[in-house]
Amino acid sequence: MLTIDNLHARVEGKDILKGLSLSVGAGEVHAIMGPNGSGKSTLGHILAGRPGYEVTAGSVAYAGEDLLAMDTEERARAGVFLAFQYPVEIPGVSNMEFLKASVDAVREHRGEEPLDAVTFMKKAREACKVASLDQAFLKRGVNEGFSGGEKKRNELLQMLLLEPRLGILDETDSGLDIDALQVVAEGVNSLRGAERSFILVTHYQRLLNYIQPDKVHVLAGGRIVRSGDASLALHLEDKGYAWLEDEVA
Amino acid sequence: MGSSMHDTLAAAAAAAPGWLAPARDAARQAWAETPLPTRKTEQWKYTSIAPLEQDFGPGRPEDLDPATVDALLPDIGALRLVFVNGHFAPALSSSELPEGLELVRFAEADDGQAARIREHLGSALPEAGHPFATLNGAALGDGVFLAVAPGASIHEPLQLAWLTAGDGQAFTVTPRLLLLAGENSCLSVVEHFADAGDGAPSFSNAVTELLLAPGATVNHYRLNLEQGRALHIGGVHARLDRDATLNGFCLGLGADLKRLDLVVTLAGPGAHAELDGIYLPRGDEHVDYHTCLEHAVPHCTSTETFRGVIGDRARAVFNGRIHIHPQAQKTRAELSNKNLLTSAEAEVNSKPELEIYADDVQCAHGATVAQLDALSLHYLRSRGVSREEAQVMLSFGFVNEVLESARLEPLRDALRPLLARRFARDPSLMRHLA
Numbered sequence: 001m002l003t004i005d006n007l008h009a010r011v012e013g014k015d016i017l018k019g020l021s022l023s024v025g026a027g028e029v030h031a032i033m034g035p036n037g038s039g040k041s042t043l044g045h046i047l048a049g050r051p052g053y054e055v056t057a058g059s060v061a062y063a064g065e066d067l068l069a070m071d072t073e074e075r076a077r078a079g080v081f082l083a084f085q086y087p088v089e090i091p092g093v094s095n096m097e098f099l100k101a102s103v104d105a106v107r108e109h110r111g112e113e114p115l116d117a118v119t120f121m122k123k124a125r126e127a128c129k130v131a132s133l134d135q136a137f138l139k140r141g142v143n144e145g146f147s148g149g150e151k152k153r154n155e156l157l158q159m160l161l162l163e164p165r166l167g168i169l170d171e172t173d174s175g176l177d178i179d180a181l182q183v184v185a186e187g188v189n190s191l192r193g194a195e196r197s198f199i200l201v202t203h204y205q206r207l208l209n210y211i212q213p214d215k216v217h218v219l220a221g222g223r224i225v226r227s228g229d230a231s232l233a234l235h236l237e238d239k240g241y242a243w244l245e246d247e248v249a
Numbered sequence: 250m251g252s253s254m255h256d257t258l259a260a261a262a263a264a265a266p267g268w269l270a271p272a273r274d275a276a277r278q279a280w281a282e283t284p285l286p287t288r289k290t291e292q293w294k295y296t297s298i299a300p301l302e303q304d305f306g307p308g309r310p311e312d313l314d315p316a317t318v319d320a321l322l323p324d325i326g327a328l329r330l331v332f333v334n335g336h337f338a339p340a341l342s343s344s345e346l347p348e349g350l351e352l353v354r355f356a357e358a359d360d361g362q363a364a365r366i367r368e369h370l371g372s373a374l375p376e377a378g379h380p381f382a383t384l385n386g387a388a389l390g391d392g393v394f395l396a397v398a399p400g401a402s403i404h405e406p407l408q409l410a411w412l413t414a415g416d417g418q419a420f421t422v423t424p425r426l427l428l429l430a431g432e433n434s435c436l437s438v439v440e441h442f443a444d445a446g447d448g449a450p451s452f453s454n455a456v457t458e459l460l461l462a463p464g465a466t467v468n469h470y471r472l473n474l475e476q477g478r479a480l481h482i483g484g485v486h487a488r489l490d491r492d493a494t495l496n497g498f499c500l501g502l503g504a505d506l507k508r509l510d511l512v513v514t515l516a517g518p519g520a521h522a523e524l525d526g527i528y529l530p531r532g533d534e535h536v537d538y539h540t541c542l543e544h545a546v547p548h549c550t551s552t553e554t555f556r557g558v559i560g561d562r563a564r565a566v567f568n569g570r571i572h573i574h575p576q577a578q579k580t581r582a583e584l585s586n587k588n589l590l591t592s593a594e595a596e597v598n599s600k601p602e603l604e605i606y607a608d609d610v611q612c613a614h615g616a617t618v619a620q621l622d623a624l625s626l627h628y629l630r631s632r633g634v635s636r637e638e639a640q641v642m643l644s645f646g647f648v649n650e651v652l653e654s655a656r657l658e659p660l661r662d663a664l665r666p667l668l669a670r671r672f673a674r675d676p677s678l679m680r681h682l683a
Contacts, residue, residue, distance in 0.1 A: 048631045050627055071630070071636075073631075098642070100681050101642065105634055105635065
């Protein structure tokens with residue numbers, strides 16, 4: 001599904017990723033953990049094609065294609081979805097208009113007809129239930145005045161409607177109370193399937209109590225320094241990240 | 250302005266009722282002594298009136314078929330009053346008025362009505378005068394007098410359409426509205442300026458006076474949708490008595506020349522004015538909004554929000570003056586002007602102008618000029634939306650936020666596609682909006 005090879009990336013003149021390699025198979029859930037500043041969020045932004053994030057070396061293959069050669073919207077249409085750590089507010093454009101534009105764009109790419117308004121509304125309402133987001137949020141401006149938790153649930157809502165092949169959750173768990181965390185986890189679990197993969201970028205092990213990862217990686221100093229199964233996350237929870245400093249050095 | 254202006258004034262005078270003559274003659278005298286503004290005139294620094302330097306004849310009656318008018322005027326469930334080239338078009342207008350609303354055309358006023366019009370006409374205009382308000386008075390032939398009875402709450406909005414439709418010859422029209430809102434009355438009025446013509450040059454020189462008695466509420470919408478060679482210079486002058494509320498909303502597309510002066514005088518304690526506006530010039534268009542809030546007495550409030558999206562090589566001017574008089578203690582005034590430039594050659598001159606002579610006031614103002622936000626654009630694209638559609642959505646959202654504050658829902662619904670179309674060169678780019 002996704003093969004990252006020796007990825008180097010720079011942000012504002014500063015090298016952040018320094019040789020990151022990672023392979024995620026179809027249907028797998030990978031957790032990427034690591035201390036602040038290790039490059040976790042940068043990885044998500046690079047995969048989504050955010051401006052200002054410059055790849056200086058390495059490659060990313062997604063479903064056999066060169067992901068880095070694709071425009072941001074092409075990646076999204078091909079099934080890559082990044083749940084933002086800090087979702088953007090777009091006042092004046094309703095959530096509904098935004099969601100319909102997104103879903104239509106992705107469906108069109110797949111050669112599917114756009115959904116009629118009634119069918120779409122029905123799907124959106126169902127997704128609202130799963131995301132535990134009141135339907136009133138569909139009429140409000142995109143993320144406008146949403147609380148931190150509501151923004152995260154709105155990201156989940158989008159993911160539920162777009163049904164990506166690769167979902168990347170960038171610290172979606174941070175700032176969530178336990179109820180909201182469970183909502184997000186249930187949403188992700190409901191989407192899990194043989195053809196759909198996830199990368200969970202997180203600082204804490206907590207999320208992994210609810211979403212069982214196939215693999216856990218530790219990112220430090222811009223590289224993956226340790227990989228293992230779910231027990232690695234528990235180890236990190238127990239020992240913290242301090243022990244990594246020796247490994248990076 | 251060409252030499253034919255004199256002929257035009259004479260033609261207007263011939264059509265006007267006799268009782269208007271003294272006021273008109275005084276205005277003609279004043280007009281003769283009024284120097285035309287130049288770019289050296291502070292209030293006209295960024296707006297050239299050079300497009301007026303041509304011969305404008307009088308506007309002639311023109312039969313517009315109802316379908317043309319319906320295409321220009323959205324159905325907002327309103328009473329409709331239509332003028333074409335300055336001439337009343339009864340066939341296109343509603344004939345019945347709700348109880349409590351009196352409507353008189355100047356040309357048809359009886360003696361009693363004429364006396365009332367004379368009593369109020371010009372009373373909301375600035376003492377120092379405004380050159381084009383003076384010209385309006387000098388060229389006045391017909392006008393609309395609206396009076397809302399004290400205590401009357403008129404539910405149906407009134408749509409007052411001032412249309413131009415040329416037949417090749419340049420012409421000028423002189424719209425005039427005088428609104429008297431009685432004590433504790435309530436009315437929504439939509440002034441709709443649009444061009445149905447063949448692109449022939451026209452010059453509308455429009456003046457609206459809104460007089461709000463104590464406790465009156467007026468929702469006033471002014472849509473200036475003329476473009477190209479349909480030039481417009483207009484003024485809205487409002488005077489609010491005690492506890493009166495004016496909710497003003499403006500929308501201006503650009504034209505070769507478009508200039509609007511909005512002057513609100515808060516003349517009674519407890520009066521409140523809200524003034525919102527959107528301007529959307531593109532191509533080589535120009536639009537200029539000069540607003541002025543005169544806080545003349547204590548305990549009044551005003552909020553003002555204007556936003557513009559300026560594309561291509563277009564130019565916009567926003568000048569927001571707040572004048573707090575020495576006795577106007579406990580005033581609260583807010584002014585916000587935000588601009589979005591969607592092209593490297595687009596230009597805006599934004600200037601808040603605060604004159605505060607009282608010491609116990611709260612006054613906030615802010616003006617910004619920016620381009621489309623890169624992160625917002627990325628966010629939309631990261632959900633599969635094309636760059637072009639994302640740009641349309643962001644431009645639309647920027648001004649739709651202001652439109653959402655307009656109280657008249659059918660009007661909001663009618664204007665949304667109009668805004669979206671402004672940004673979408675290809676209709677498919679606006680299919681998810683409006």
